[in-house]
Amino acid sequence: MTATLNQIAVLAAKDLRIEGRTRSTLGLVVVLGVLIISVLGFGIGTQPQLAALGAPSILWVAYLFSGVLCFEKTMATERQDGALAGLLLAPIDRGVIYAGKLASNLILMFAVAAVITPVGVLFFGMDLSAAPLGFVAVIAISMLGFAAIGTLFAGLMSSSRLQGGLLAMVVFPLVLPLVIASTQQVLSPGGTGLAILVAFDAIFLTASWIVFELVLEP
Amino acid sequence: MTLAMTQLPSILGPAMTADAAAIPVRASGLSKSIESRDILRDIDLEIPHGRFIALLGANGAGKSTLLKILSTLNAPTAGTLDLFGISAAASAVKIRRHIGLIGHQTMLYHDLSAMENLVFFAKLYGIADPAGRAMELLTQLGLANRANDPVKAFSRGMAQRVAIARALLHEPRLLLADEPFAGLDAPSTALLERLLTELHGQGKTIILANHDIAQSLRLAQTAIVLAKGRKVIDTHADQLDAGAVLASMENAAADAADGGVA
Helix, strand or coil: CHHHHHHHHHHHHHHHHHHHHHCCCHHHHHHHHHHHHHHHHHHHCCCHHHHHHHHHHHHHHHHHHHHHHHHHHHHHHHHHHHHHHHHHHCCCCHHHHHHHHHHHHHHHHHHHHHHHHHHHHHHHCCCCCCCHHHHHHHHHHHHHHHHHHHHHHHHHHHHCCCCCCHHHHHHHHHCHHHHHHHHHHHHCCCCCHHHHHHHHHHHHHHHHHHHHHHHCCC | CHHHHHCCCCCCCCCCCHHHHHCCEEEEEEEEEECCEEEEEEEEEEECCCCEEEEECCCCCCHHHHHHHHCCCCCCCEEEEEECCEECCCCHHHHHCCEEEECCCCCCCCCCEHHHHHHHHHHHCCCCCHHHHHHHHHHHCCCHHHCCCEHHHCCHHHHHHHHHHHHHCCCCCEEEEECCCCCCCHHHHHHHHHHHHHHHHCCCEEEEECCCHHHHHHHCCEEEEEECCEEEEEEEHHHCCHHHHHHHHHHHHHHHHCCCCC
């Protein structure tokens, strides 16, 4: 177990080191997220009621597009000069490779969310004073499920030579239940929303770990 | 012969038999089809320990596909493959610890330094002193003074030397080399030739896929020629000359053009 966790940490650290060196993902993704919030925010206008209701959904639009870019970028590094084959030759379970990619994607997404969420909260005047930690927990749990699916399909797309916007077209419909449950949970905490999010995460994390073996081709 | 083989150190634990040590690669009826196109057809292999094999054939003959299957990167469509006496289909993760692959691609991360690349892979292989082992290999390959430079700043020959270090980090028993000389200049080619010869001298089993027939026959003990996915020649390298190999390739191409089976 410790060895597996170490391998996951080594894999995630490699991705983050490359990102730290190239800064090819974070800067771009943060700017995209802020732009989405601004453009959609201005589109809604200044009506406080509309803004309050629409804010969680708009934040999710920013998370979705930013996340897809993160998934594509971290998987693209494996396609340079056959690096993925080197990784697949290592004596590690391919589920571990999935977990490593998931960890680095999640860290990148949390970093992006740490910038664009406060921007959205301020822009739309969201009142989180009742349960600020609950809001953070809901977003974190939702992002885990989103990253679980995104990482799996980014691997699939990179192996099948299907690139570009196709990842968004495949992933967005799949995460729709997660987005609905997440926004409802933010707007009206309580109910079954949190249970749906946790179940979604558990199902997709388990399934992705198992099928990643079949997804990756050198 | 049997006694000598039983004295080999066990690489997969006590369960490894003398036969497995003597014949690290045993394949039967290996076939691979991609989108209903046959890439490999019914390949049988029995490669003894410490043998240097040259895998020859024209473009599209199936050399790279065969090496990918032997490295456990790809699974065959049909047939069985045992590496070190263990089924590759059942225990690929265990087997990978003993396989090294050098390709025409470096399989390195260009934004990381040579040292960072090697330490990363060494950690995945569970090597006790990743930095020490990485520096040892970089020193052997004449790159110690460039250890901290990013791979993207390296020439093709230098990057290939780092790739060789990556393949040798875990001291594999079976070394697979897929067109490793592609794009190398003369000094780098000479260095790699010398290295392969040394590794063979250390008892490693080597399978080299290469377009240069004369060079392959000079380096290897056994030549296997593939044509249109089939094994057409499997004999001692010193019993062949480049002309005979070339003729077998041309015959296979002519058969294929006539609609026959190569």
